[in-house]
Amino acid sequence: MALLEVRHLVKEFPRRRGLFRAAAGIRAVDDVTFSVEEGETFGLVGESGSGKTTIGRCILRLIEPTSGEVRFRAEDVLSFSRARMREARREMQIVFQDPYSSLNPRMRAGDIVEEPLIIHKAGRKAVRVERVAELFSLVGLDPAQRARYPHQFSGGQRQRIGLARALALNPSFVIADEPVSALDVSVQAQVVNLLMELQERLNLTYLFIAHDLRLVRQICSRVAVMYRGRIVELGGTESLFEAPAHPYTQALLSAIPVPDPAATRQRIMLDEEAFDTGAALREVEAGHWAAI
Amino acid sequence: MPLLSVQGLTTGFLTAGQFVPAVIDVSFALDKGETLCLVGESGSGKSLTALSIMRLIEPPGRIEHGRIVFKGRDLLQLPEREMQPVRGAEIALVFQEPMTALNPVFTVGDQIEETLRVHGRATRRTARDRAVELLEAVRVPEPGRRLREYPHQLSGGLRQRALIAMALACDPEVVIADEPTTALDVTIQAQILDLLRDLQARLGLALLLVTHDLGVVAEMADRVAVMYAGRIVEESPVGPLFSDPKHPYTRGLLASIPGLVPGRRLKAIPGTVPAPGTLPQGCCFTPRCPSRFEPCPSAHPGITDFGGGRTVKCYLHGRAVEPATAPPGPPPHGPVPQPCPEQA
Numbered sequence: 001m002a003l004l005e006v007r008h009l010v011k012e013f014p015r016r017r018g019l020f021r022a023a024a025g026i027r028a029v030d031d032v033t034f035s036v037e038e039g040e041t042f043g044l045v046g047e048s049g050s051g052k053t054t055i056g057r058c059i060l061r062l063i064e065p066t067s068g069e070v071r072f073r074a075e076d077v078l079s080f081s082r083a084r085m086r087e088a089r090r091e092m093q094i095v096f097q098d099p100y101s102s103l104n105p106r107m108r109a110g111d112i113v114e115e116p117l118i119i120h121k122a123g124r125k126a127v128r129v130e131r132v133a134e135l136f137s138l139v140g141l142d143p144a145q146r147a148r149y150p151h152q153f154s155g156g157q158r159q160r161i162g163l164a165r166a167l168a169l170n171p172s173f174v175i176a177d178e179p180v181s182a183l184d185v186s187v188q189a190q191v192v193n194l195l196m197e198l199q200e201r202l203n204l205t206y207l208f209i210a211h212d213l214r215l216v217r218q219i220c221s222r223v224a225v226m227y228r229g230r231i232v233e234l235g236g237t238e239s240l241f242e243a244p245a246h247p248y249t250q251a252l253l254s255a256i257p258v259p260d261p262a263a264t265r266q267r268i269m270l271d272e273e274a275f276d277t278g279a280a281l282r283e284v285e286a287g288h289w290a291a292i
Numbered sequence: 293m294p295l296l297s298v299q300g301l302t303t304g305f306l307t308a309g310q311f312v313p314a315v316i317d318v319s320f321a322l323d324k325g326e327t328l329c330l331v332g333e334s335g336s337g338k339s340l341t342a343l344s345i346m347r348l349i350e351p352p353g354r355i356e357h358g359r360i361v362f363k364g365r366d367l368l369q370l371p372e373r374e375m376q377p378v379r380g381a382e383i384a385l386v387f388q389e390p391m392t393a394l395n396p397v398f399t400v401g402d403q404i405e406e407t408l409r410v411h412g413r414a415t416r417r418t419a420r421d422r423a424v425e426l427l428e429a430v431r432v433p434e435p436g437r438r439l440r441e442y443p444h445q446l447s448g449g450l451r452q453r454a455l456i457a458m459a460l461a462c463d464p465e466v467v468i469a470d471e472p473t474t475a476l477d478v479t480i481q482a483q484i485l486d487l488l489r490d491l492q493a494r495l496g497l498a499l500l501l502v503t504h505d506l507g508v509v510a511e512m513a514d515r516v517a518v519m520y521a522g523r524i525v526e527e528s529p530v531g532p533l534f535s536d537p538k539h540p541y542t543r544g545l546l547a548s549i550p551g552l553v554p555g556r557r558l559k560a561i562p563g564t565v566p567a568p569g570t571l572p573q574g575c576c577f578t579p580r581c582p583s584r585f586e587p588c589p590s591a592h593p594g595i596t597d598f599g600g601g602r603t604v605k606c607y608l609h610g611r612a613v614e615p616a617t618a619p620p621g622p623p624p625h626g627p628v629p630q631p632c633p634e635q636a
Binding site: 047048154156157184185186187188189190192193196197211212213214215216217218219237238251252254255256257258259260261262263265267270 | 548550552555
């Protein structure tokens with residue numbers, strides 16, 4: 001059974017049209033359905049404004065979806081009380097994109113990682129301190145640096161702190177929202193390797209939100225491509241990259257710069273007239289769906 | 293003679309009375325109609341090199357020495373009033389972040405027309421027509437309407453096109469583009485790269501493209517200079533750089549590109565780029581280098597020339613040591629110029 005199921009998820013943001021006129025909503029997420037299996041890395045890709053980050057936040061109820069269903073281990077997350085939701089967040093954690101703004105600059109690194117343990121009343125001070133040291137080592141940081149402030153760490157190290165914080169309560173499911181896009185290429189590779197290694201060691205399930213298609217291809221088992229709030233294509237990574245069925249996916253993949261000067265490039269331009277934006281997903285191949 | 297040549301450029305910052313170099317003894321040449329990519333990670337000095345060419349280094353930054361020879365004249369020796377007509381008109385700069393590079397309180401048209409008028413390329417009367425032409429050249433749909441709009445009314449891709457139009461306003465011979473597509477989505481990036489390539493071919497521009505993305509390098513470059521911790525550590529025509537990288541850092545960067553062997557771990561370079569002022573002794577890459585051996589920590593390697601435009605600074609390939617003092621060049625002239633308000 002799937003660890004996470006998202007069904008017909010909708011998020012509308014109100015848009016004010018003049019002071020007294022009724023608000024007409026913007027559908028940031030429009031009828032999105034997918035499921036994430038235990039132990040897999042499911043990629044959610046799309047360009048800015050496609051709604052991928054909003055989906056991640058709706059799943060954790062950091063923002064409330066307008067309608068739809070989110071099930072985690074078959075339980076209906078959207079019906080949880082505040083207390084039950086807080087409990088559920090032990091299991092479901094998030095790593096944010098920007099390691100510069102997602103860490104409190106006035107807190108020491110050790111305290112940042114310890115905070116979830118305090119909030120969730122996980123043990124006495126001595127136990128927590130030991131756990132923080134363990135988490136530092138787990139993500140490749142020197143526990144001796146726990147008294148430093150975020151600005152004393154490099155971008156890659158800061159993202160490791162964010163990861164240690166997310167892993168503090170032993171979650172089974174981690175939403176990684178563009179976890180390496182603010183990092184340099186060589187550092188990015190280190191953090192990607194760390195994510196893959198932690199997944200194996202801790203049996204984590206990832207929802208990996210990204211705009212970098214090369215990265216998604218590297219680490220995801222399955223991928224959903226978002227376009228204007230909808231999933232236009234969903235399938236196994238290799239199947240989707242080798243034989244993209246939706247015109248948007250085709251355009252997107254053809255736009256990736258290939259690191260080979262001898263490669264022949266054929267740019268496919270997106271023609272929005274060429275497809276029906278409201279089309280339903282249909283199976284084009286076993287486990288590979290496209291809205292065509 | 294190349295159109296633009298940078299010789300022994302050293303730029304850095306005065307911190308607590310001490311000069312901390314961030315660009316160290318950088319030399320390269322750029323010919324008409326050619327694209328040279330400066331590639332490196334953050335802190336490698338690639339943007340600072342670009343700004344040095346434009347003489348847009350503000351205190352506490354300082355160009356310590358070197359020569360920037362453009363059409364036979366050393367730009368670093370020019371008085372500011374002679375530099376002004378070069379900057380923006382003969383050598384133009386396209387910035388990374390199109391939202392911050394445009395002034396939010398003036399329309400796009402005002403800003404393009406200002407460039408034209410400042411450099412005496414148009415009068416108040418002719419500027420509008422020329423601005424329309426320029427937006428057409430960078431394929432902005434409905435240029436007449438767009439000129440009357442403010443930067444926030446344009447998408448990221450259109451803003452970047454408007455910036456490129458401004459850069460082209462005075463028919464420059466050299467365009468320096470500093471990460472022109474980094475803030476853009478991949479489909480928009482592809483359009484901007486296609487546009488730059490097309491404009492370059494049509495106008496015979498010399499393009500200096502600063503980027504961290506080796507995919508962009510592979511698509512755009514004729515030649516590549518790889519920067520690490522302030523120095524150019526490898527220079528090569530684009531083909532050989534990808535097929536036979538010489539410097540361990542270049543090899544590491546290529547191995548760090550995701551998506552080529554799905555599912556596997558990447559061959560990451562351990563450690564991080566050293567900050568200016570904390571450079572290790574000897575070759576700056578030593579602490580992260582998988583191939584380091586006994587000479588590496590002693591002195592920084594000098595240039596080994598493979599011929600065919602291929603050079604590398606690495607003891608794996610030769611025993612040349614970097615000269616202790618930078619090549620002689622008269623000290624730069626005059627006060628440090630202030631950037632135009634739009635560019636600040």
